[in-house]
Each structure stands twice: as C-alpha cells, then as structure tokens.
Amino acid sequence: EKLETLFxxxxxQSNMIELKGHRAVGGIRVSLYNGISVEEAKKLVNFMSTFQTNNS
Known part of the structure; x- marks a missing residue:
C-alpha cells in the first residue's frame, strides 16, 4: 500500500495522472483506451522501470 502511494x-510529479486504481479494489490502472501517444506510452514504461529499480 505504501509503495502504491509512492508510485x-x-x-x-512526472505529469502522469489518473493511474490510481478503482477505489473499491485499489492498485494501479493504466487506461490506454483513452488514446495516448507512443511517446507517452514510452514515458510511462521508462517511469515504471525506473520506479521498480529504485524501489526493489
């Protein structure tokens, strides 16, 4: 739970919003159906990879 909050x-802080999961189940949710660009998807992948490295 603390790790999710930090994520x-x-x-x-990296200008990525609406990643928090549904309030009933929690977690992290990425809604790709809202039409993000390839560059935005790459930014998210890089952020997640860096976050994993820094917090594992």
Whole structure:
C-alpha cells in the first residue's frame, strides 16, 4: 500500500495522472483506451522501470 502511494505521488510529479486504481479494489490502472501517444506510452514504461529499480 505504501509503495502504491509512492508510485502515484511520483507519477503525478512526472505529469502522469489518473493511474490510481478503482477505489473499491485499489492498485494501479493504466487506461490506454483513452488514446495516448507512443511517446507517452514510452514515458510511462521508462517511469515504471525506473520506479521498480529504485524501489526493489
């Protein structure tokens, strides 16, 4: 739970929003159906990879 909170906080600092999962189940949710660019998807992948490296 603390790791999810940190992930969301750092994502927001990186201008990535709406990644928090549904309030009933929690977790992280990426809604790709909202039409993001390839560059935005790559930014998310890089962020997630860096986050994993820094927090594992």
């Amino acid at each position: 969301i906080k750092e994502a927001i």
